Amino acid sequence: MSYVTINQVTKTYENQVVLNNISLTLQKGEFATLLGQSGCGKSTLLRSIAGLEEVDRGSILVDQKNITHLSPRRREVGMVFQSYALFPNMTVFDNIAYGLKMKKESNIKSRVQNMIDMVDLTGKEGAYPHQLSGGQQQRVALARALVMKPKVLLLDEPLSALDAKIRKNLQKELKRIQRELEITTIFVTHDQEEAMTLSDKIFIMNQGIIVQSGAPSEIYTSPLNTFVAKFIGNYNVLNINVFNKLVGNIELKGHEVAIRPEVLELLPVAQDILTTQDNWAIGGFIRDISMTGNVLRYEVETDGSILHVDSLHHQRKILEKGSHVHILIPKKECIVL
Known part of the structure; x- marks a missing residue:
């Protein structure tokens, strides 16, 4: 009751x-x-x-x-x-x-x-x-x-x-x-x-x-x-058609796709990164970097779209503004709205 x-x-x-x-x-x-x-x-x-x-x-x-x-x-x-x-x-x-x-x-x-x-x-x-x-x-x-x-x-x-x-x-x-x-x-x-x-x-x-x-x-x-x-999680929200074009996918149906910034991973272009069964891999470059406490927020442009990627700020090398990168997008973390 x-x-x-x-x-x-x-x-x-x-x-x-x-x-x-x-x-x-x-x-x-x-x-x-x-x-x-x-x-x-x-x-x-x-x-x-x-x-x-x-x-x-x-x-x-x-x-x-x-x-x-x-x-x-x-x-x-x-x-x-x-x-x-x-x-x-x-x-x-x-x-x-x-x-x-x-x-x-x-x-x-x-x-x-x-x-x-x-x-x-x-x-x-x-x-x-x-x-x-x-x-x-x-x-x-x-x-x-x-x-x-x-x-x-x-x-x-x-x-x-x-x-x-x-x-x-x-x-x-x-x-x-x-x-x-x-x-x-x-x-x-x-x-x-x-x-x-x-x-x-x-x-x-x-x-x-x-x-x-x-x-x-x-x-x-x-x-x-x-x-x-x-409002609640600072999600990246992309139009479904834009997202499908971005990742080379035609399967997702809906209006928009939401992805939390902390589930994305940035890797230097020097590494050979390919789309797999679990992740999409797309290219981009870092437009801006900001720090909020122990979190680094990267603003990454990829094919005309902007994605925010959050990474813990620790001892490993920080990617520099202007760097070209790969973005790994876990397929299971993409929420269709």
Whole structure:
């Protein structure tokens, strides 16, 4: 039985459809990510679950309870925003305790202290938001949501304002806390790497619809269409006729072919390379080289088409810009769209 069910939800703004008949399900304890470009509807869907947006049609169920028309405070969901939204005149302790005090809950001190320990803010109880780093402020916002013991935790790009190193650390902490509490979580981001790192399940959105969903490995290795291939994995995407001409093949049928840059291999032209049962071999020359961390990305032109080839940057000789090369294309790695 699904723990969260979004059933045919539609939302429009001034005759513009923002959410177009969206349906999805989550199991209890899953970490799901809504992934997509700005304006695709992912934050609107999250706000609709939180009750901050009223949907035009459809239903939202949490733990088999229909919350579609309930007020936000009756939905038993917690939300963390990108902007933190902390009370500047309250200490860390009081910010976290605020919701508990409003509901006149019991054992407030111990519950808040336990949450402070969980998010690694011990010793900062008396600090004010302006005395904290961005990462620490985000931990306070997370603790404030979690201390209320929500059935579902909603996270709207909570790490996007942080620098890269802090962001990486908080990703690990967020995943640890989510696993420890076994809380069903829906995370919004436009960052593919972040989605891959955190998620049990990813829902890719485009223009108000879900275009593909599945486990990170499934999404990455088996894109269903051109949009997903270009968005999620920096695939090389070639028109089917162009590709067939390039490799001297007439068998592949479809619209386009997608190939991940890391499955391609570059070899110097000095080596005698031929097409085999497993690989196509084509010639080209290196137009450009860029480096992202430990990965070298080669931009290779071949018969008027451009292919990107990713290679680990290590001790072996780096091929030079302008060099003529062979490109090995594994046949089993070519995905027809």
